[in-house]
Amino acid sequence: MDWMVNSGKFRSSGVCVMVSNSWCNNANVVTLACSCSPNLELLALKFRPFYLPWEFTSVIINTVYIPPQHITCPTRGKRTLDHCYTPYKDSYKALDHPPFGKSDHAAIFLIQKYKQRLKGETPDQREVGAGQVAALQDALDDALDDADWDMF
Structure with a gap:
């Protein structure tokens, strides 16, 4: 095999x-x-x-x-009866919340473990000169002039 x-x-x-x-x-x-x-x-x-x-x-x-994934906390009493499966191992963290209404199963809230680099670091501030802005504006104007607007 x-x-x-x-x-x-x-x-x-x-x-x-x-x-x-x-x-x-x-x-x-x-x-x-x-x-x-x-x-x-x-x-x-x-x-x-x-x-x-x-x-x-x-x-x-x-x-x-399917091996259990993501749900690591008890969902009913002391047992974990509910599971959530995704194709990505260890990508979420499970938090248990009180059950909804008369349900006897805990509500599960999944939070992504992955944190975007942008949110984890402070952004750099850069100054852009007037010449760079004008060059970008010219490139954008050229692209818009070349577009075939009749197709829309």
Whole structure:
């Protein structure tokens, strides 16, 4: 299973599907998709069981495991039952708030962990000379003159 070796995971991982031999045997199972990455594990199988109603030709079972992300605080009592998944690991910080109305689950507020460089540093102030302003104005005038205004 090269797809698991190249997944980038450090611990053993993988999803599986167990099926009774009385329902379907290995000869009637086809792997449609399998993937293993640090953020998602997927196994999609197509089964042709021994008995199905005539309207159905096969059964497709998708097994997906998404490791918990972002929600690290309890959402109901002392347990974390609710999760929020994104394609970016460690990009948000979860803050719990009181539940809305009569809900028994905590409200979760996600804050981006990434802070823009502009907001983290004070901006530099620079003076622009009159010659630079005139050159920019001329370039803008030329661009506006060349525009095909009839297309609008």
